[in-house]
Amino acid sequence: MRIVSTPLLFWADGMTVAPGLVVVHPRVRKDPGLLAHEAVHERQMREVGLLRFWWFYFTCRPFRLWAEVEAYRVSLKYQPAGLRHFARAIARGYLLGISEAQAQRLLRGEVQR
Structure with a gap:
């Protein structure tokens, strides 16, 4: 995986x-949890296909939710205390229409009711 570090990635x-190509902000360039998270997306792209991945990611909420929950579960292995932070990121940062509590349940692998 090639890692490009740039402050232009501000969002x-x-x-x-x-x-094979990951862009990161310089402040997290050596964060193993973030790199593992991005490696999950890299694998997802290989499995689904690059264009299909981006099409579904931008047009299909359930797909985007699946992709991010899978990647953030890996992040949790590196930072177990980050559950609330990661749940907040999922709930607020991806236009998914879910609450932080729902995101926490998904990250824990609990069945949604």
Whole structure:
């Protein structure tokens, strides 16, 4: 995975652009949890296909939710105390229409009711 660090990425800590190319903000360049999170998106892109991944990511909330929950679960392995922070990011940062409590349940793997 090639990692490009730039302060121009001001709206997020990191972003997987394509399999093999991740853009990160300099402040998190060496964060293993973030890099593992982005590696999940890289794998998802390889499995789904790059164009299909981005199409579904931008047009389909359930797909975007699945992609982010899977990636943030990996982030949690590196930062177990980050559950509330990651749930807040999912609930507020991806136009998913879910609450922080719902995001926490998803990150814990609990069944939604």
